Amino acid sequence: MTSSRRDQNRYYDRFKRDKGSKAFYRSTAWERAREQALIRDNHLCQHCIKRKRLTPADMVHHIKPLSEYPDLALVLENLLSLCNSCHNKEHGGRGEKVETSVATRRARFIVSRGNNEVF
Numbered sequence: 001m002t003s004s005r006r007d008q009n010r011y012y013d014r015f016k017r018d019k020g021s022k023a024f025y026r027s028t029a030w031e032r033a034r035e036q037a038l039i040r041d042n043h044l045c046q047h048c049i050k051r052k053r054l055t056p057a058d059m060v061h062h063i064k065p066l067s068e069y070p071d072l073a074l075v076l077e078n079l080l081s082l083c084n085s086c087h088n089k090e091h092g093g094r095g096e097k098v099e100t101s102v103a104t105r106r107a108r109f110i111v112s113r114g115n116n117e118v119f
């Protein structure tokens, strides 16, 4: 059994040393984790959904910040799809621009992927 976990650790090490989240947000590993989170969340903002609003997610947020918990950087449970406005609130309005890497210019939203029953 190959351990993908060990592969991921290699990523963490590199990015920890890099100390930069920029490189991380450009990595394939992050692309994949982000995509998984979006699919799980139906590409919808998870805060808005709690208030019965359907807002397309603008980014995937790290519940525990990447800078403090690099080991959770790619853990699905630590990722949350959010819209810009909810994301700003999440960061106390200060806004962490780096995370805005979910293709801000995404032309179309993939809202339904056979998950129509969710609503």
Ligand SMILES: [Zn+2]
Residues within 6 Å of the ligand: 045, 046, 047, 048, 049, 055, 082, 083, 084, 085, 086, 087
């Ligand atoms: Zn929202």
Ligand SMILES: [Zn+2]
Residues within 6 Å of the ligand: 060, 061, 062, 087, 090, 091, 096, 099
């Ligand atoms: Zn965030």
